[in-house]
Structure formats: structure tokens, C-alpha cells
Amino acid sequence: MSNKDNLCLCTSPQPQNGETWCNDNMCICGLPTKNDFELNKIYNENCLDTMKRIKDNTIDLVVTSPPYNKGFWSKNRNLNNGFKTKSRRIDYGVFDDNLKPEVYEEQQKKVIKECLRILKPSGSLFYNHIDILHEHNTIHPKYVYDFPIKQIIIWNRKNTPKLDISYFYPIHEYIFWIKKTKDAKPFYNRKNSPINKSIWNINPETNNTHPAPFPIEIVKNCILTTTKENDIVYDSYMGSGTTAKAATELNRNYIGSEINKDYIDKHIKEENNIKKQKRLF
Numbered sequence: 001m002s003n004k005d006n007l008c009l010c011t012s013p014q015p016q017n018g019e020t021w022c023n024d025n026m027c028i029c030g031l032p033t034k035n036d037f038e039l040n041k042i043y044n045e046n047c048l049d050t051m052k053r054i055k056d057n058t059i060d061l062v063v064t065s066p067p068y069n070k071g072f073w074s075k076n077r078n079l080n081n082g083f084k085t086k087s088r089r090i091d092y093g094v095f096d097d098n099l100k101p102e103v104y105e106e107q108q109k110k111v112i113k114e115c116l117r118i119l120k121p122s123g124s125l126f127y128n129h130i131d132i133l134h135e136h137n138t139i140h141p142k143y144v145y146d147f148p149i150k151q152i153i154i155w156n157r158k159n160t161p162k163l164d165i166s167y168f169y170p171i172h173e174y175i176f177w178i179k180k181t182k183d184a185k186p187f188y189n190r191k192n193s194p195i196n197k198s199i200w201n202i203n204p205e206t207n208n209t210h211p212a213p214f215p216i217e218i219v220k221n222c223i224l225t226t227t228k229e230n231d232i233v234y235d236s237y238m239g240s241g242t243t244a245k246a247a248t249e250l251n252r253n254y255i256g257s258e259i260n261k262d263y264i265d266k267h268i269k270e271e272n273n274i275k276k277q278k279r280l281f
């Protein structure tokens with residue numbers, strides 16, 4: 001199946017006999033492929049499925065915050081081990097954020113690898129994560145060091161939901177600034193940066209029904225410094241749509257993935273309300 005440009009228009013095809021469909025810009029039907037996504041849309045699916053339809057070197061910026069696998073660590077906890085409180089499990093509705101650590105790591109490495117594949121050579125990936133404090137140990141997201149890191153930003157949340165008195169209260173998270181390759185020089189305009197130091201002092205978002213949204217200031221700082229107007233921003237874990245909102249407000253395009261349809265519906269409703277209000281004024 002092709003169009004007038006003689007590009008393959010196969011959609012969601014199934015690989016057969018171990019073949020990889022639409023690999024390296026060429027479909028097994030023999031025709032060159034094109035990107036198969038709409039801009040300014042959040043896809044209700046696993047992010048790996050969305051990214052499969054995006055060609056190499058397409059996206060200017062990825063900003064994302066995966067589920068932290070807290071379900072596993074809160075469940076596998078020995079409460080007789082001297083703790084006052086239990087670590088907070090986050091309820092995302094459709095999945096329970098509870099993978100074996102080695103499975104979680106492999107999954108996250110796959111996602112980061114795909115994000116870097118679709119990223120332009122001048123692009124940036126900002127990957128938000130934390131240290132899990134568990135039974136007097138720290139589980140750090142070490143797998144990120146398999147990728148070329150340009151900088152590690154500390155997000156100072158200033159407070160914590162974890163009140164375990166056997167630790168200094170953990171009030172920071174990480175934002176790993178990852179680039180496509182070791183030699184890549186990501187586009188960066190420091191002059192546009194509302195926060196131009198490596199510690200970002202930003203309170204957690206409280207005006208949002210999603211259980212783990214990041215504050216819009218985080219996304220805006222990434223967008224303003226590493227993209228230009230009309231560029232494309234992708235978020236593999238869109239949640240309540242913070243990245244979409246920031247991109248729209250700053251005249252950038254977005255694409256997102258989110259497996260919980262309720263979050264997407266809520267985001268669309270809010271977006272429509274904003275559009276309606278804009279039309280009224």
C-alpha cells in the first residue's frame with residue numbers, strides 16, 4: 001500500500017517470521033516508511049508502541065518521568081526492621097508499578113534507548129528519577145549511566161512525603177540530562193533559562209488529581225532552553241499532560257504516550273476548556 005510519494009502507509013503491522021517491520025526507514029513491503037503519528041496528541045498505549053511508529057532523528061526534546069517502581073519496594077519491605085512508616089506506593093489505576101527490579105531496569109533501558117533513537121542528534125532527553133530508600137539502603141537508578149549523560153540536575157522539592165525517621169528526609173529528585181551519543185552537542189540556549197543553575201528549587205505540584213505529576217516549571221525550563229518554537233517535544237509517560245500543556249503554552253508541538261485513558265480524557269477536557277476560555281476573551 002503506498003501514497004503518491006510512494007511511501008509505505010502500512011499501519012500497526014505485525015512482524016512475521018521473526019522479521020522486523022518498518023526497520024531503518026524501510027518497511028518489509030519494500031517501500032520507504034514515513035512517521036505514523038499525529039502531532040499534539042497523547043496516545044493511549046504503551047510508550048514503546050508509540051515510539052515504534054516514530055522514525056529515527058525526529059524529536060527535538062524528550063521530557064519524562066517514569067513510574068518509579070515504588071509498588072515493588074513498598075510491598076517487599078520488612079516492617080519489623082525498625083521503621084516508623086511504610087514507603088508510599090503510588091496508585092496509577094491500570095497498572096501497579098510493581099516489577100522485579102531487574103525487569104524494571106531492563107524496561108527502563110529499553111525506553112531510554114528508544115527515546116534516544118527518535119531524538120535528533122541535537123536533541124535532549126530529560127529523565128526524572130529518584131533514590132528509593134529501602135531498609136537502610138539506597139537504590140539508585142544506576143542504569144542511566146549506560147547512556148551519555150550531559151549533566152545531572154537536582155530538583156529540590158523542599159519537602160517529602162516520606163517521613164521515615166531512620167533517614168535524613170529525602171527532599172530531592174534527579175533530572176538526568178541525557179544526550180543522543182557521546183559526541184553529541186545538544187542545542188542549548190542558556191539565555192532563555194528561567195532557572196539557569198544545576199539545582200532547581202521547585203515545590204511539588206499540588207493542584208492536580210494525578211498521583212505523581214511534575215511541576216510545569218520543570219518542563220518549561222527544559223523546553224525553553226533546548227528547543228525553538230514549533231519544535232516537537234515527546235513525553236513517554238504523559239500522566240496528567242503536564243508536558244503537553246507546557247509545550248502548547250510555549251508554542252511547541254507535542255506527542256505523548258499514557259496507558260491510563262482516564263488521565264488522557266481529563267487532559268483533553270482541560271485543554272478544551274482552555275480553548276473555550278481563549279475564544280471568549
Ligand SMILES: C[S@@+](CC[C@H](N)C(=O)[O-])C[C@H]1O[C@@H](n2cnc3c(N)ncnc32)[C@H](O)[C@@H]1O
Pocket residue numbers: 045046047048064065066067068092095210212213214215236237238239240241242243257258259260263
Ligand atoms: C510519574 S507518572 C508521570 C506524571 C506526569 N509527568 C505528569 O506530570 O502528570 C507516570 C505515568 O506513566 C504511566 N505509564 C506507566 N507505564 C506506562 C507505559 N508503559 N507507557 C505509557 N505510560 C505509562 C502511568 O499511568 C503514569 O500516569
